[in-house]
Amino acid sequence: MYSEPIARALESGGISSGDVVLFESEKQRVEGELMPKTEVGRPDTLVIKLGNGYNVGVRYAKGAKLKLVKKGTGVPKFPVADAKSKQGLPKVTLVYIGGTIGSKIDYKTGGVHMLIKPGELLYEVPELAEIANLEIKNPFSIDSADISYYEWQTVAKEVASAFGGGARGVVITMGTDAMHYTSAALSFMLKDLNGPVVITGAQRSSDRGSSDAFFNLKCAVKLAAESDIGEIGICMHRTSSDDECMLTRGTRARKMHTSRRDAFRPINDRPIAFVDEKLRIRYNSDYSKAVDRKEARTTSHTKFEPKVALIQSHPNFDPEIIDLYARKGYRGIIIEGTGLGNIPGSTQHKDMLWMSHLEGAMKKGIVIGMTSQCLYGRVNSNVYRLLRLISNLGVVYCEDMLPETALVKLSWLLGNHTPEEARRMLPVQIAREIKDRSETDEFLV
Amino acid sequence: MAIDDYKSIGFMCGIEIHQRLATSTKLFCSCTAEISGKGREIGRIRRRQRAVAGELGKVDRSAEFEEERERDFTYRVFRGNSCLVDVDEEPPHEMSMEALRIALPIARAMGMRVVDELQPMRKGVVDGSDPSAFQRTVLVAMDGSITVNGK
Structure with missing residues (x-):
C-alpha cells in the first residue's frame, strides 16, 4: 500500500x-x-x-x-496460436484452478491474465498441440494454500462432467502447496474414472525461462491423452533435471521440499509411471485401469465433513486441546503419533496424559485415527503394551496411510457415512491409500 | 576516419566495467564467492531453457533464438560453491550487506546519486550461463563522474 x-x-x-x-x-x-x-x-x-x-x-x-x-497502454494483448482441432488427437480437458502455468503476469500493470483460450496457452506451450485437442475450464483461480473442500467439490464435479462430455483424460493445474491434499480429496470423491486425472503445477514460476511448468504440463497432458490409468495422480519432476517427470498416486503423494522441482514424492509407494523428455511413458508399478465408459460413467461423491482435526503428538503437548476440539463440535481427529503410533500415555506428569481426554472425546462420538509423524512405515498397536491400550480405547490404527490422506479420508467418510461406518472404513483401503504389504523399495523414493 | 567524423555523426560511446567483489559470500546466497576449484563435484543437473516474456514484458528475440536451437545445458555442482539458490531450486536469500558496503563508497567516491530504494530485478539470459535463465541485478547509484587527466 x-x-x-x-x-x-x-x-x-x-x-x-x-x-x-x-x-x-x-x-x-x-x-x-x-x-x-x-x-x-x-x-x-x-x-x-x-x-x-x-x-x-x-x-x-x-x-x-x-x-x-x-498514459500507458494497459494490459497488452497476449498473442494467440492457431487452436484448430486436429483429427485423430484425443480430447483432454484442462482445469485451471491456480498456479502460474495458466496465467501471465503483466509486469507493467501488475495484472494477472488467465490464459483461458486454448490458443493463448498453445502460444506459450506450442508442443501441446501435437499431443491433444485441449478444452480449457477455469471454474476459479485460487492460491493453493487457500483451497478447501468447497473448491474440491467444484473440481470433482468438473472432472466428472469432463468425462461425461467425452474427454479422454483430465489435467488439473494448481499451486503446489496443498496439491497432495487436493489429490487425496479427489481420489475419494471420484468413482469409476473413465480416464487419467493428472494434477500438475510448477515449483519455479512460469515467468522464468528455467521454469519446470512447461515440461510438467507437457508430461501431464501426455499422460492424460494416452495412458490407460484410472487414478488421480500428481505429475511433477522426478529429479532436479528436466529429463523426466514422475506420476505419483494421489493418496500417496506428499510435498517433501519447500522449493525444489522434485518436491513431490511417493510415500510408502512407488511412482506409477515416468515420462521422459521425448514424452515416452514408462509404467513402473501396478495401477487401477480406467473404467470403460460403456460399463460405468465417472461419478462424483462430494459430501464432506470439515470438522476433522489433524494433531501432532509431541513432548509437552497439552491434551486439553483434545477437549477443546470436542467442545467445538469436531467429529473426527487424526493423530500424527510418534514412531509406531505413540502418544504420552504413561508419563508421571498427569497433565500430559492423553488417555482420559481421548476417551472423553470418543464417548462424544468423535472418531479418532492414529497415523505416524515418521510418514514412512506402518503404525502398529501390537508391539507395545501402551499402544495396545490406546487401540483398546477405540483409537483406529491407520496402517501405512499418510496423516494428510487420513485427514481427508476421515472427513470424506464422515460426510458420506455414519460415524460407526466411518470408523470401520478408516483402516480399509478404498483409493489405494493403504496397502497390506510394504515393499523394500518404497522408502526415500 | 578522423576524430571529427565521429563528432559530425553525433557518436557517443560508453564503457561498461564488470568487477567481481572479493566478498566472503555470493550476492544472494551464502556460498563462497571464491572460484577455488577445490570443491568436490557432487552432481550434475540437466536443464532446458525457454524464452519467456521478462520483466520488460516482451519475449527477447535473442532469447527466442536460443530456444529454437533446442539446447539443453548440464550444470556441474560443487561442494561449497553451489547451493540450491545457484541451481534455481530455492529463492534468493537477503542481499549481501558486505557487497553493498563496497558498492556504496565507490558510488560516493564518483559523486553518484544513490537510489532511495534498491529494486532487485531479473535480467533474462537463456544462453545457459545461469541455471535460473536470468541474472539478478540491482541498480545502486546513477550519474557521477571520474576526473581523468584533469577533465
Whole structure:
C-alpha cells in the first residue's frame, strides 16, 4: 500500500501503473514507467522503470512532484496460436484452478491474465498441440494454500462432467502447496474414472525461462491423452533435471521440499509411471485401469465433513486441546503419533496424559485415527503394551496411510457415512491409500 | 576516419566495467564467492531453457533464438560453491550487506546519486550461463563522474 500523499498524487494526476511519469524532488528528476507497488518496500516510495530497463525506488518526500507524461497502454494483448482441432488427437480437458502455468503476469500493470483460450496457452506451450485437442475450464483461480473442500467439490464435479462430455483424460493445474491434499480429496470423491486425472503445477514460476511448468504440463497432458490409468495422480519432476517427470498416486503423494522441482514424492509407494523428455511413458508399478465408459460413467461423491482435526503428538503437548476440539463440535481427529503410533500415555506428569481426554472425546462420538509423524512405515498397536491400550480405547490404527490422506479420508467418510461406518472404513483401503504389504523399495523414493 | 567524423555523426560511446567483489559470500546466497576449484563435484543437473516474456514484458528475440536451437545445458555442482539458490531450486536469500558496503563508497567516491530504494530485478539470459535463465541485478547509484587527466 502507498502512503497517503502518494495515493493522493496518483489520484489527482489520474496516474496508474504502466503510465510514463516524471518524478521531481529536490534531489532528483526521474522519468520512466510507474511500476506496480508490491508488499516489499516502504509505503512512501514509488518504483519507476528507467529507459535502460532498471527499476529504481524514489522516495516521495515533502515537496516532491509527480506528473503524468503519457498514459500507458494497459494490459497488452497476449498473442494467440492457431487452436484448430486436429483429427485423430484425443480430447483432454484442462482445469485451471491456480498456479502460474495458466496465467501471465503483466509486469507493467501488475495484472494477472488467465490464459483461458486454448490458443493463448498453445502460444506459450506450442508442443501441446501435437499431443491433444485441449478444452480449457477455469471454474476459479485460487492460491493453493487457500483451497478447501468447497473448491474440491467444484473440481470433482468438473472432472466428472469432463468425462461425461467425452474427454479422454483430465489435467488439473494448481499451486503446489496443498496439491497432495487436493489429490487425496479427489481420489475419494471420484468413482469409476473413465480416464487419467493428472494434477500438475510448477515449483519455479512460469515467468522464468528455467521454469519446470512447461515440461510438467507437457508430461501431464501426455499422460492424460494416452495412458490407460484410472487414478488421480500428481505429475511433477522426478529429479532436479528436466529429463523426466514422475506420476505419483494421489493418496500417496506428499510435498517433501519447500522449493525444489522434485518436491513431490511417493510415500510408502512407488511412482506409477515416468515420462521422459521425448514424452515416452514408462509404467513402473501396478495401477487401477480406467473404467470403460460403456460399463460405468465417472461419478462424483462430494459430501464432506470439515470438522476433522489433524494433531501432532509431541513432548509437552497439552491434551486439553483434545477437549477443546470436542467442545467445538469436531467429529473426527487424526493423530500424527510418534514412531509406531505413540502418544504420552504413561508419563508421571498427569497433565500430559492423553488417555482420559481421548476417551472423553470418543464417548462424544468423535472418531479418532492414529497415523505416524515418521510418514514412512506402518503404525502398529501390537508391539507395545501402551499402544495396545490406546487401540483398546477405540483409537483406529491407520496402517501405512499418510496423516494428510487420513485427514481427508476421515472427513470424506464422515460426510458420506455414519460415524460407526466411518470408523470401520478408516483402516480399509478404498483409493489405494493403504496397502497390506510394504515393499523394500518404497522408502526415500 | 578522423576524430571529427565521429563528432559530425553525433557518436557517443560508453564503457561498461564488470568487477567481481572479493566478498566472503555470493550476492544472494551464502556460498563462497571464491572460484577455488577445490570443491568436490557432487552432481550434475540437466536443464532446458525457454524464452519467456521478462520483466520488460516482451519475449527477447535473442532469447527466442536460443530456444529454437533446442539446447539443453548440464550444470556441474560443487561442494561449497553451489547451493540450491545457484541451481534455481530455492529463492534468493537477503542481499549481501558486505557487497553493498563496497558498492556504496565507490558510488560516493564518483559523486553518484544513490537510489532511495534498491529494486532487485531479473535480467533474462537463456544462453545457459545461469541455471535460473536470468541474472539478478540491482541498480545502486546513477550519474557521477571520474576526473581523468584533469577533465
